[in-house]
Amino acid sequence: MSVSPAGAVLDVPAPRGDRPARRRRRSERVGWLFILPATAHLALFALVPIIFSLYLSFHEWSSPSFLSAPFVGLDNYRSLLGDDPFWHAMWNTAYYTLLSVPIGMAVSLALAVLVNQKLRGMNVFRAIFFMPVITSWVAVSVIWITLLSPDAGLVNYLFELLHLPKQSWLDDPNAAMFAIVLINTWKTAGFSMVIWLAGLQAVPPELMEAASIDGAGKWRQFWHVTLPLLAPTTIFLVITGVIGGFQVFTPMYVITEGGPLGATDVAVYHIYQRAFQEFSMGYASAQAWVLFAVIFLVTLLQLWFIRRRGESNLV
Amino acid sequence: MSRKALLGALRTAPTYAILALLGAFMLVPFLWMVTTSLKPSGTTFSYPPDIFPTTWDFGNYVNLFTLAPFGKYLLNSVVVTAVTVLGQVAFCASAAYGFARLSFAGSKSVFVLFLATMMIPFQVTMIPLFLIVFRFNWVNTYQGLIVPGISSAFAIFLLRQAFLTIPRDYQDAARIDGASEWTVFFRIFLPLVKPALATVAVFAFMGTWNDLLWPLLIARDENMRTVELGLAYFNVTSSAYQQPNWPLMMAASVVSLLPVVLVYICAQRYFVAGISLSGVKG
Numbered sequence: 359m360s361v362s363p364a365g366a367v368l369d370v371p372a373p374r375g376d377r378p379a380r381r382r383r384r385s386e387r388v389g390w391l392f393i394l395p396a397t398a399h400l401a402l403f404a405l406v407p408i409i410f411s412l413y414l415s416f417h418e419w420s421s422p423s424f425l426s427a428p429f430v431g432l433d434n435y436r437s438l439l440g441d442d443p444f445w446h447a448m449w450n451t452a453y454y455t456l457l458s459v460p461i462g463m464a465v466s467l468a469l470a471v472l473v474n475q476k477l478r479g480m481n482v483f484r485a486i487f488f489m490p491v492i493t494s495w496v497a498v499s500v501i502w503i504t505l506l507s508p509d510a511g512l513v514n515y516l517f518e519l520l521h522l523p524k525q526s527w528l529d530d531p532n533a534a535m536f537a538i539v540l541i542n543t544w545k546t547a548g549f550s551m552v553i554w555l556a557g558l559q560a561v562p563p564e565l566m567e568a569a570s571i572d573g574a575g576k577w578r579q580f581w582h583v584t585l586p587l588l589a590p591t592t593i594f595l596v597i598t599g600v601i602g603g604f605q606v607f608t609p610m611y612v613i614t615e616g617g618p619l620g621a622t623d624v625a626v627y628h629i630y631q632r633a634f635q636e637f638s639m640g641y642a643s644a645q646a647w648v649l650f651a652v653i654f655l656v657t658l659l660q661l662w663f664i665r666r667r668g669e670s671n672l673v
Numbered sequence: 674m675s676r677k678a679l680l681g682a683l684r685t686a687p688t689y690a691i692l693a694l695l696g697a698f699m700l701v702p703f704l705w706m707v708t709t710s711l712k713p714s715g716t717t718f719s720y721p722p723d724i725f726p727t728t729w730d731f732g733n734y735v736n737l738f739t740l741a742p743f744g745k746y747l748l749n750s751v752v753v754t755a756v757t758v759l760g761q762v763a764f765c766a767s768a769a770y771g772f773a774r775l776s777f778a779g780s781k782s783v784f785v786l787f788l789a790t791m792m793i794p795f796q797v798t799m800i801p802l803f804l805i806v807f808r809f810n811w812v813n814t815y816q817g818l819i820v821p822g823i824s825s826a827f828a829i830f831l832l833r834q835a836f837l838t839i840p841r842d843y844q845d846a847a848r849i850d851g852a853s854e855w856t857v858f859f860r861i862f863l864p865l866v867k868p869a870l871a872t873v874a875v876f877a878f879m880g881t882w883n884d885l886l887w888p889l890l891i892a893r894d895e896n897m898r899t900v901e902l903g904l905a906y907f908n909v910t911s912s913a914y915q916q917p918n919w920p921l922m923m924a925a926s927v928v929s930l931l932p933v934v935l936v937y938i939c940a941q942r943y944f945v946a947g948i949s950l951s952g953v954k955g
Contacts, residue, residue: 392771510718
């Protein structure tokens, strides 16, 4: 989960001190005491690692001792440029993101519209659609590997009943990524559904009434009134979805191990392998920073695109 | 049934049909998990698939604890999750209160620092974080599993927003009565943000219980594995060396899911509140 911080930093009025000087000095100390544990934690387990990671990316680090890490300048970044498997993994990551974000958003929006109706039993359906969200990726993978088994899986059995050709799913290099996208949609749609729901419930009913008086059918109301009003939610889901898509790791680790034939080898899985299987931690750190740079650029590009379309008030 | 009620039922019927279909799509995998876990250990799948076992066998739930140290995995998960949840609530609530309610030099810049770290993905910090924990000799320890996740910038952010909504008068009134900052915090403010605390606890619980990547790096020793990691090892090792024992793994999945489902049933609205908040405030 990520939250864009910029819009959210609210200003707190400074307390008016009675007995100014002494009171303020005391409150200074108390204030720091309150934030001290979390700040110390932040420094040691977030700031130091970030700086350390940059340091690593300029060193060749491949043994568990800190002392034997020679400085190699930009070498890691340079050899990364010609590293085909890495760019193959980056391409897979982009492919996964391009597939999973729109499919996931469309499915979750449909779910949200369905359960947003004022009908009996909607709470039950919301709870059902949310069930996969709370399920761990490992359990999901155990379930879906068996469901998608080419010769004994329930899904292929269903395909046969419907006279559709059976698929090899996770065993087929051309289909494996798509299968993971489907599993991911099943697993995460309920999460986005809740966010869409919050957006839908903020749409003023008067606007829908006005549109319906003007003769707009349900579909046109949705397309021309509801969807434009949901723009902030859409933007939020696209931006966080793309960031999340580029950082995908767990499904590839537990379901396909990057295979078959590297078809689902995504950036983070690749980095993980480099760092923790081959112990090339300097090189892997450089890869992580390149991934971060790509995510950052893609996010900036999206923000620029949204601004250019004149929706600057939304970002 | 009156004519009107009949018409209403007819109009809503397609909606319910679609919902039922989608509901089945969401639920059948869970049903499959539970029924497969009750098939005799080592059963291979037949075709066409039998959803329900021919002989019901609860043996997998026993084997889980005899063939693998699954009880130890559970204990590890409970310890790691409980301490992380308590730690996050304590650390983050006090920090959030400091940022929202106390004014002191540097508070704003430190807060911005917290927000900034939220934008750096875990993948960037995971390698050095591992090296730091390795340096502390914390590999294969509870500290190693717990301490890096015991505070969260996101939780601080969420709780700070909650503290900001409380009127100043509460703070002033208590101060005039001579209450110390700690008393104001504990006795007045914490009870007022209970829903936000519950949201943080629920998120910390779910994130920690279901986490795989960090335990994967830290718990090298079999006895330190969490439930998630134990389950993942069943999966990874069995597919490489032998025919996976699916009924056993399904039983393990069911056991790993139970605590989460239980918490979800009790705290459903805090899940939803937290997600909506992160979406709307974003």
